[in-house]
Each structure stands twice: as C-alpha cells, then as structure tokens.
Amino acid sequence: MTGMLALPEGCIAVVISFTTPRDACRLACVSTTFKSASDSDIVWDRFLPPEYSSSSSSSSSTTRWSALRKKELYFCTCHNLIHNGKMSFWFDLPSGKKCYMISARELYIEDADNTYGWRWFTIPDADDAKPWWLPDCRFPEVVVRRDSTPFEIVGKITTSLLSEMTTYVAYLVFAESSILNVDDGPVEVAVEFAGSSNGQSRTIYFRRRHQIEEDDGFYPKKRGDGWVESELGEFFNRGDIDGELLMTIKTEMMQNLIVQGMEIRPKKE
DSSP: OHHHHTSOHHHHHHHHTTSOHHHHHHHTTTOHHHHHHHTSHHHHHHHSOTTHHHHHTTSTTGGGGGGSOHHHHHHHTTTEEETTTTEEEEEOTTTOOEEEEEEGGGSEETTTTOTTTEEEEEOOSSGGGSOTTSOOOSSSEEEEEOOOSOEEEEEEEEGGGSOSSEEEEEEEEEEOOSSSOOOOOEEEEEEEETTOSOOOEEEEESSOSSSOOOOSSSSOEEOTTSOEEEEEEEEEEOSSSOOEEEEEEEESSOOSOEEEEEEEEEOOO
C-alpha cells in the first residue's frame, strides 16, 4: 500500500477501476489521494455498463444525467423508474451488474381486465390513505387476484438490457397479508428464452405450510421491503445473442395474490 501512495492520482484511479464499487468506496477511506482517485470518473465509468445511457434515456429525469459525475450517476440509478414508470432499473452494488423489476401492469396477465378475476389497485400518494396491509410499492399500481380459477402470468425482457456473461435469477414479487391469505397449492413456473425447445418447468409454492425458513428455492422468502419473493428460475446471459427471455407462471388454484411485479437480478455467488 505504501508503494501505491507514491503513484500519481490518475494511476491509482486506473488500478481502483479494476476492483468493484464496494472496494472503491472502502479504498476512499485510505487517504485524501485515494478518496479523490476513488471518486473519479475514471473509476466509475468502468463500473457503468457502456450502454447505461440507453437504459436511462427513457427515464423521466433524462435531462439531469449529463450533469452528474459518474459516481453520482451510478448511485442515482438505484431503482430508477424507466419505460413510462412500468419498469424499475438499478445496479447491483457489489458487482455492478444490471437489475430490473417489471411492474404488474407491464406483465401479461390472463384476463387482467376481468374485474371478477382481478382487481387493479392504485397506490394512493398519501401514506395515511394506503391500506395498512399493503407494503410500500415502487410502482403506482398493483393487481390482486380475486378468483380461484386457473390463470397464467408471463413476464418478458430483452436480453440486451442485461449484463453480459452473468447468471440471473427471476422472482415474482408479491404481498403476503394476514387478511388476504394466499392459497398453498402448487404453481408451475418456467424461465426460458423465446423460441427455445429445451426450456424446463418446475413446481414451487407461494405459501409455506410450515414457518421454517429454508432457502431451497421452492418456497417464498420475505424481503426487506415488506414484500415476499418466490424464485421462478435462473438463466445465463452470454450477451452474444439479442433475444427475449420469458418468465411464466401457471397455477390451477390461486386466490388473494397481490402482485407487484417480476424482478431479475444477478445470482449471488
């Protein structure tokens, strides 16, 4: 470390750019020179994907991007709404990989406009007007399953939006309430590339029959934001083919499911 302190700030910045965003923040505490180098655009430009501008171009706050330094841009894109507020985009801070959540309104939901089977719920702007059983939501709408007949939900995302050479995991993000008990029947899910003939499906459950928390991928897990997530499957994005990824949910019996959307994020190592 003593040898690095003797290097010019620009050289230190280049070295730090080959680390990770988390490491860069830690190295900023070493000295004033390291802080200046760690905060430089040289470092954070490398952490931002080359096409980050296209990801943010459909945001309602496009005009401010050019005025931000690269580090500020990196952190300001956390859970930024894009595609007319129907998707949420952010970077996984440890790895710098891109993450997305697709809102319920952007999903294909069978008979979504059938008021007997589904109810679209607009989130009030005022916190005191929001139902106590509904967690804070990233989007202005959620959808509630009212009927117990079979239905299908399909999410789609273009693979070019995702980080290359990355294994992703897709999740359904929904609410679990003491007054809206989700049925505990089996759910068939699949994650596959459009047009693929080797897609595989598996069975999961949206409700635990026991209170034991097991990270087995078959049962839902509570999130820090008050919602619940169920793993739909994983896939590897090579990045050399521009295609469409399909995330499908099929169930025979399911009632009282409050859907916020589908989330796609890098698999934890």
